[in-house]
Amino acid sequence: TTLIVNASDASSRPIPETLFGIFFEEINHAGAGGLWAELVSNRGFEAGGPNTPSNIDPWSIIGNESLINVETDRTSCFDRNKVALRLEVSCDSKGDNVCPADGVGVYNPGFWGMNIEQGKKYKVVFYVRTTESLNLTVSLTGSNGVGSLASSVITGSALNFSNWTKVETLLVAEATNHNSRLQLTTTNKGVIWLDQVSAMPLDTYKGHGFRTELVEMLAALKPRFIRFPGGCFVEGEWLRNAFRWKASIGPWEERPGHFGDVWMYWTDDGLGYFEFLQLAEDLGALPIWVFNNGVSHNDQVDTSAVLPLVQEALDGIEFARGDPTSNWGSLRAAMGHPEPFDLRYVAVGNEDCGKKNYRGNYLKFYSAIKSTYPDIQIISNCDGSSRPLDHPADMYDYHVYTNANDMFSRANTFDQTSRNGPKAFVSEYAVTGKDAGTGSLLAALAEAGFLIGLEKNSDVVHMASYAPLFVNANDRRWNPDAIVFNSFQLYGTPSYWVQLFFSESSGATLLSTSLQGTSSNSIVASAITFQNSANKQNYIRIKVVNFGTSTVNLKISLDGLENSFQLSGSTRTVLTSANVMDENSFSQPKKVVPIQSLLQNAGKDMNVTVPPRSFTSFDLLKE
Numbered sequence: 001t002t003l004i005v006n007a008s009d010a011s012s013r014p015i016p017e018t019l020f021g022i023f024f025e026e027i028n029h030a031g032a033g034g035l036w037a038e039l040v041s042n043r044g045f046e047a048g049g050p051n052t053p054s055n056i057d058p059w060s061i062i063g064n065e066s067l068i069n070v071e072t073d074r075t076s077c078f079d080r081n082k083v084a085l086r087l088e089v090s091c092d093s094k095g096d097n098v099c100p101a102d103g104v105g106v107y108n109p110g111f112w113g114m115n116i117e118q119g120k121k122y123k124v125v126f127y128v129r130t131t132e133s134l135n136l137t138v139s140l141t142g143s144n145g146v147g148s149l150a151s152s153v154i155t156g157s158a159l160n161f162s163n164w165t166k167v168e169t170l171l172v173a174e175a176t177n178h179n180s181r182l183q184l185t186t187t188n189k190g191v192i193w194l195d196q197v198s199a200m201p202l203d204t205y206k207g208h209g210f211r212t213e214l215v216e217m218l219a220a221l222k223p224r225f226i227r228f229p230g231g232c233f234v235e236g237e238w239l240r241n242a243f244r245w246k247a248s249i250g251p252w253e254e255r256p257g258h259f260g261d262v263w264m265y266w267t268d269d270g271l272g273y274f275e276f277l278q279l280a281e282d283l284g285a286l287p288i289w290v291f292n293n294g295v296s297h298n299d300q301v302d303t304s305a306v307l308p309l310v311q312e313a314l315d316g317i318e319f320a321r322g323d324p325t326s327n328w329g330s331l332r333a334a335m336g337h338p339e340p341f342d343l344r345y346v347a348v349g350n351e352d353c354g355k356k357n358y359r360g361n362y363l364k365f366y367s368a369i370k371s372t373y374p375d376i377q378i379i380s381n382c383d384g385s386s387r388p389l390d391h392p393a394d395m396y397d398y399h400v401y402t403n404a405n406d407m408f409s410r411a412n413t414f415d416q417t418s419r420n421g422p423k424a425f426v427s428e429y430a431v432t433g434k435d436a437g438t439g440s441l442l443a444a445l446a447e448a449g450f451l452i453g454l455e456k457n458s459d460v461v462h463m464a465s466y467a468p469l470f471v472n473a474n475d476r477r478w479n480p481d482a483i484v485f486n487s488f489q490l491y492g493t494p495s496y497w498v499q500l501f502f503s504e505s506s507g508a509t510l511l512s513t514s515l516q517g518t519s520s521n522s523i524v525a526s527a528i529t530f531q532n533s534a535n536k537q538n539y540i541r542i543k544v545v546n547f548g549t550s551t552v553n554l555k556i557s558l559d560g561l562e563n564s565f566q567l568s569g570s571t572r573t574v575l576t577s578a579n580v581m582d583e584n585s586f587s588q589p590k591k592v593v594p595i596q597s598l599l600q601n602a603g604k605d606m607n608v609t610v611p612p613r614s615f616t617s618f619d620l621l622k623e
């Protein structure tokens, strides 16, 4: 089999700068208990919404009923989240009813245990008021309350704390425990109210509150865009539970939080609209904001009544990129970002095309946004890959979840798509079901084939992102996912590693390729030239997926190339494994990862062997 790569300029074509990016959805505790580094779960005691008594899970009480009574009331100093925790302590440091030496109070185990690491600093912030003098111990301990990792004692007279008071304390961990909890305890009789209890590691990505090692996994992909915050999360099972950007901005203490009823968990919305925009900026990726268009899974706003939502979207755009003196832009500036964020794309809804009110609602959003912000690119939920859209749009969503064979065959999906009209945004793709397990090599290889097809069709496909991006292993709502983590561990599934092979493709130059001398349809290949941003050197990258079960002896011929190669700097990177259903895991995080070696015979004509069930890239360093 011969792969002919035409490296002459005449047949090459630029790949859009935006081709490969990421899609972040608040699913599987991807954000709350994941990317967002907040350690406390339900920090405002607000889970369960405005109801009193509120759902205070996962907070628990330390001490029995004869010593402490804990309930919620609606006396918080924060208007949008009135629930506060009231602790009535009946024991004391002396007298008839003496408190246990460690005190009574409450603890929060975080999201399946807090990861506390020796030498690291943790900022604990909370709001408190009391009827008596305050003597409150704030500590990080083991999961059963034993073994203090760090603590500080907050004291003051009743006068100091008779009104709500913000307390901040910095804890430095003396030991490591991946399954810790935060405790607030006292040995003083009296009533204490607590609200908005937060514990954050001081060390977060660029100091912006993101869990560093998780963002580093994203940064390695060099994503050119980030679509957020969902998915179904944006729609909600019911409109009342959809993500509403205005409730997710401003001081974190004042955010009401909400219950995401599709993926069935509460989020305090510490990772809100502003933070998503900040994350995009920190990654050097363009933000793509998906907003609710008045359609959820089970209810819809009539097009005649959708204008308030249209205004909400316009306000959201103004918040992101309006002048710092504008109504909503000033709020962004107050949050520490006077410069506008680079918002150029919005998506009207998610997977709503077939729903009754979608087109009517969409058109209202489209015309209002285009007339106020003509440059904003608007993404429709209706698939235009096989026939033209019946409404105006700059791009359209294309989602595909399927088995491995079907995904691999979809490398050709966009071959027949009209070259005119809106461009495709493959905003969600993944192999699912038994071929994928919780992240198999088989799934990843099929996706590699599909992505090669997208790269070759990047004149009509302008963006692509895998879904879902993250899963906290303690709350697998969806399989598979690209990055798996718990409180302290993480690994990429083979599907994550496949994306890394495409990290240089956005903005690169596509070379034309043809496979000859084979009737097999289990091989696909593409070639690009790009400049490595780190060493500024030029490379040709040839990617080959062998989806079949036999080794392929491949001759690669480079036509039309004047330059020769530096043998020393050319490499081969292979993703394969002994069994096609192999997966990575916390115990074997690198079972299926790309392995790089030097390519000894780099040249205009190369004979290479491509292993069965593999994805290989040949990086040829041009002289």
Ligand code: AHR
Binding pocket: 025, 027, 230, 231, 232, 233, 350, 351, 428, 467, 468, 478
């Ligand atoms: O990626 C998981 C879900 O799949 C998304 O929320 C939704 O858009 C799709 O159905």
